[in-house]
Amino acid sequence: MNEKEIITFSAYGGCYVIRGNGAIESAKLGAVGVIIRSLGLPVDEHPHTGSMHYEDSIQKIPAAALATKDADILSNYLKTSKVRFAYEMDCKNFPDAVSYNVIAELTGSEKPNEIITFGGHLDSWDTGEGAHDDGTGVIHCLEALRILKTLNYKPKHTLRVVFFMNEENGNKGGQTYATWSKSRGDIQIAAVESDRGGFAPRGFEIDGNEKYLNLLQSFAPIFKPYDLHIFDKGYGGVDIGPLKKSFEGIPLFGFVPDSQRYFDFHHAPSDVFESVNKRELELGCAAIGSLVYLLDKNISF
Ligand SMILES: [Zn+2]
Known part of the structure; x- marks a missing residue:
């Protein structure tokens, strides 16, 4: 997120596509998965997640958001060495259920x-x-x-x-x-x-x-x-x-x-x-x- 934006919602809006469309755009390029640095300004250990999209015609690959601190560590490793990254995820879609306003x-x-x-x-x-x-x-x-x-x-x-x-x-x-x-x-x-x-x-x-x-x-x-x-x-x-x-x-x-x-x-x-x-x-x-x-x-x- 761009720290120079004074209103943080503008900074969020400016990089939302990374998470929203990351899986689609990465799969088009042949990726087997996508990992993003969480959209957020603090450097902390909480992954900040949120909505993301797939397209039916494009391979659905796993997508995850790392905490900013962990993403920075991973990014540093990538600069100096070959990295192997394993996903362990348990996300599921359940059928809709009735709920109320x-x-x-x-x-x-x-x-x-x-x-x-x-x-x-x-x-x-x-x-x-x-x-x-x-x-x-x-x-x-x-x-x-x-x-x-x-x-x-x-x-x-x-x-x-x-x-x-x-x-x-x-x-x-x-x-x-x-x-x-x-x-x-x-x-x-x-x-x-x-x-x-x-x-x-x-x-x-x-x-x-x-x-x-x-x-x-x-x-x-x-x-x-x-x-x-x-x-x-x-x-x-x-x-x-x-x-x-x-x-x-x-x-x-x-x-x-x-x-x-x-x-x-x-x-x-x-x-x-x-x-x-x-x-x-x-x-x-x-x-x-x-x-x-x-x-x-x-x-x-
Ligand atoms: Zn809300």
């Missing part, structure tokens, strides 16, 4: 059919507990709704929290939610996602038109004292992405926390409860609760 809402007092969705994903990549990816996103949104309920806030629109299932391995929860919501006659007017870790909040990105960008930017002074300053065009999120197809023109908001330590934990055995800072998590909950409140008060679809 979890949904909670405060019904709107004026426009109950108009929905503001906010959520994170319940599933996690299997090597860790998934505390930052995406336990904190789930808690952000649950807590945002709880805060508004505790304040006895009566929303205009329906505020709906969704804990999405199966983000990591095909986004079936996000797709099913979009179709289900459309089929029951909902009007989705905005969606917010938290899936970039439970770190100190820095702002929100928007995937939407100028009108909604201007609306988001009009909130910036309110957030400034809390150290949030990113209010730009950008990416919403994987789980809320399918809403764009079902509800044309819907603005998607992606919660942006500080990104510097996300890839210390992402898809690694280190992504555990203890790696979450309570105060930073609480600030994120407050930021999302505030955005949802401001959207409910000010958005016109």
Whole structure:
């Protein structure tokens, strides 16, 4: 990963193809297997794994991610000597099984059919507990709704929290939610996602038109004292992405926390409860609760 990128997600995006397409491209060149240096900035002993692809017409070869420390050792060996490398892997694909999104809402007092969705994903990549990816996103949104309920806030629109299932391995929860919501006659007017870790909040990105960008930017002074300053065009999120197809023109908001330590934990055995800072998590909950409140008060679809 390119350390010169200040936003670590850009660094990750810049080298994702190494893992995503490594097995396909290597097999085309006659490789019997592929090993990559884990995509992550820290030098540590945790392999950081994640999604990768095969093509049916191309030989499916074993693919593995080494911890950055181990990859550096292997790389040094390769410079000076002939190396023999043995894989021992026990990965399997199991058949699909039924699972569920979890949904909670405060019904709107004026426009109950108009929905503001906010959520994170319940599933996690299997090597860790998934505390930052995406336990904190789930808690952000649950807590945002709880805060508004505790304040006895009566929303205009329906505020709906969704804990999405199966983000990591095909986004079936996000797709099913979009179709289900459309089929029951909902009007989705905005969606917010938290899936970039439970770190100190820095702002929100928007995937939407100028009108909604201007609306988001009009909130910036309110957030400034809390150290949030990113209010730009950008990416919403994987789980809320399918809403764009079902509800044309819907603005998607992606919660942006500080990104510097996300890839210390992402898809690694280190992504555990203890790696979450309570105060930073609480600030994120407050930021999302505030955005949802401001959207409910000010958005016109
Ligand atoms: Zn995630």
